[in-house]
Amino acid sequence: MSAENNQSCGSGCGCHGDKPSEPSNLFDRRTILKGAGATLGVTAFAKALAPITEWTKDISVDEFLQKHYKELNKSELAAVIKRMEKETKENYGREVNISAPKPQKGVKFGYALNLSVCNGCRKCAEACHIENNHDRASGNSYIRVLEMSKGSMDMEHGSADYQHPVPQEDKFYMPVQCQQCDNPPCVDVCPVEATWKEDDGIVVVDYNWCIGCRYCEAACPYHARRFNWEKPQIPAEEINPNQSYLSNRIRPQGVMEKCTFCLHRTREGQMPACLEACPTGARVFGNMLDPNSDIRKVLETKRVFVLKEELGTKPSFFYFFD
Amino acid sequence: MNKDLIRKLLVIVGVILIAAGCAGSFVYFSQPKEVVEELEVWTPGEAKHPVYINDPKGIAVVDSGKRAQDGSIIAVRCNTCHTNKEANHNTKSGDELVDFHQKMPFKHGSLSCVSCHNPENYETLHLADKTKLDFKDTMQLCAQCHGKKFRDYNNGSHGGMTGYWDLQRGSRQRNTCTDCHSPHVPAYPTVMPVFPPKVRQGSKLPDRSH
Numbered sequence: 189m190s191a192e193n194n195q196s197c198g199s200g201c202g203c204h205g206d207k208p209s210e211p212s213n214l215f216d217r218r219t220i221l222k223g224a225g226a227t228l229g230v231t232a233f234a235k236a237l238a239p240i241t242e243w244t245k246d247i248s249v250d251e252f253l254q255k256h257y258k259e260l261n262k263s264e265l266a267a268v269i270k271r272m273e274k275e276t277k278e279n280y281g282r283e284v285n286i287s288a289p290k291p292q293k294g295v296k297f298g299y300a301l302n303l304s305v306c307n308g309c310r311k312c313a314e315a316c317h318i319e320n321n322h323d324r325a326s327g328n329s330y331i332r333v334l335e336m337s338k339g340s341m342d343m344e345h346g347s348a349d350y351q352h353p354v355p356q357e358d359k360f361y362m363p364v365q366c367q368q369c370d371n372p373p374c375v376d377v378c379p380v381e382a383t384w385k386e387d388d389g390i391v392v393v394d395y396n397w398c399i400g401c402r403y404c405e406a407a408c409p410y411h412a413r414r415f416n417w418e419k420p421q422i423p424a425e426e427i428n429p430n431q432s433y434l435s436n437r438i439r440p441q442g443v444m445e446k447c448t449f450c451l452h453r454t455r456e457g458q459m460p461a462c463l464e465a466c467p468t469g470a471r472v473f474g475n476m477l478d479p480n481s482d483i484r485k486v487l488e489t490k491r492v493f494v495l496k497e498e499l500g501t502k503p504s505f506f507y508f509f510d
Numbered sequence: 511m512n513k514d515l516i517r518k519l520l521v522i523v524g525v526i527l528i529a530a531g532c533a534g535s536f537v538y539f540s541q542p543k544e545v546v547e548e549l550e551v552w553t554p555g556e557a558k559h560p561v562y563i564n565d566p567k568g569i570a571v572v573d574s575g576k577r578a579q580d581g582s583i584i585a586v587r588c589n590t591c592h593t594n595k596e597a598n599h600n601t602k603s604g605d606e607l608v609d610f611h612q613k614m615p616f617k618h619g620s621l622s623c624v625s626c627h628n629p630e631n632y633e634t635l636h637l638a639d640k641t642k643l644d645f646k647d648t649m650q651l652c653a654q655c656h657g658k659k660f661r662d663y664n665n666g667s668h669g670g671m672t673g674y675w676d677l678q679r680g681s682r683q684r685n686t687c688t689d690c691h692s693p694h695v696p697a698y699p700t701v702m703p704v705f706p707p708k709v710r711q712g713s714k715l716p717d718r719s720h
Contacts, residue, residue, distance in 0.1 A: 482666025
């Protein structure tokens with residue numbers, strides 16, 4: 189054998205290096221298997237890309253190519269807002285007015301809550317739901333009111349789903365919303381810088397830049413962040429038409445959102461909706477840099493404390509007992 | 511490589527770099543300057559808008575329990591009876607009342623009726639030092655004993671408000687004491703909470719009733 193096939197490898201495996209190769213047959217087993225595998229792969233690839241065709245129904249080219257809010261100049265921002273107002277009219281059937289109020293120098297918002305007075309009625313949570321155009325079906329709100337047992341300030345042991353006459357004798361009630369931290373963990377972890385802290389203390393989200401990874405939701409120790417699992421559904425007559433780009437315009441599906449201290453109201457000098465709804469007057473809001481403001485008087489005369497101080501988030505939301 | 515070649519290379523590289531530098535700065539400086547918007551400045555100042563406090567309405571009357579033909583309340587002015595009756599300074603509860611507004615609920619510490627009501631003119635009130643007060647000044651009477659709460663109210667941390675935090679831009683509306691606290695049974699009532707948190711389909715609320 190070795191004398192005749194001196195070009196074969198000599199291992200006796202049967203390869204015939206010296207024989208002329210057979211004409212390749214298009215329908216031999218190997219090519220057919222390769223073809224079938226390739227077809228399967230291409231089909232799977234096309235199916236995987238299918239959601240993109242659905243996304244194009246919801247998102248326009250302008251929105252896809254939109255720049256980050258902080259990079260928009262005045263005319264670009266005006267064009268974006270006009271497009272959004274038009275889209276809201278088409279999708280929800282309501283004329284809305286989207287503003288973009290800027291923070292003012294010399295203003296830093298602070299919020300205080302009187303735990304001796306809060307009776308857990310949750311009217312603040314309801315007012316937030318209405319003011320911020322939340323999805324009606326999910327009953328979303330930025331505020332969670334926790335029923336806490338006296339003796340502990342541990343948020344994790346509070347119960348948010350009580351349904352009995354309030355206030356109960358042995359409990360106190362603690363509404364928790366975004367604390368607008370001075371050292372916000374949510375801003376640190378955002379991979380695309382879709383959220384940032386503005387000059388007047390409010391931490392905001394550019395909903396069109398957010399990619400919906402929910403990392404900020406994981407980072408927030410106060411569970412202040414909410415995610416839009418579905419496209420918000422709100423009847424046209426219930427929509428609050430007084431909106432702004434960074435706060436309560438109707439969010440698209442798949443983005444994060446949070447309490448913005450109603451910046452569309454507070455930057456115009458008004459009270460946030462939760463404060464106006466509180467029937468017991470447990471909430472105090474104002475400009476911490478104004479020495480005559482209510483919030484300064486609370487900070488100066490009451491024993492205020494913050495939640496989870498040991499985490500170093502430096503909240504702008506203070507709690508006190510009378 | 512001989513010195514000549516190195517020199518030529520250096521000259522070429524230098525020329526290219528200088529040319530690139532010139533072109534780049536030309537492009538950079540010819541672009542229109544972006545206008546950086548200056549932020550408005552807010553300064554603390556005099557309040558330009560008032561704070562409105564609700565007034566207890568009109569003359570004090572008592573619901574007689576009867577209704578007129580159109581359903582409206584028939585109310586009786588206090589002095590209808592109290593100008594021709596001797597005031598009983600010891601009455602401390604609604605159970606002791608005999609002729610009118612009997613069994614009126616009253617739960618306000620150990621006060622008697624005339625602690626607040628002026629026995630000489632039941633359509634006014636009086637402070638502890640017998641100073642006469644009209645009903646529209648009820649807050650002053652409450653503040654006489656509940657001074658700390660009144661101080662907190664003035665500082666904005668009691669009683670709530672609607673309107674503007676910035677009185678330079680808008681006004682504020684506030685409650686008076688009797689808007690939330692009935693003077694005879696001032697304890698704030700228990701209420702049912704609204705807007706319960708919803709649960710996702712299929713999941714159960716955790717049991718945290720301990």
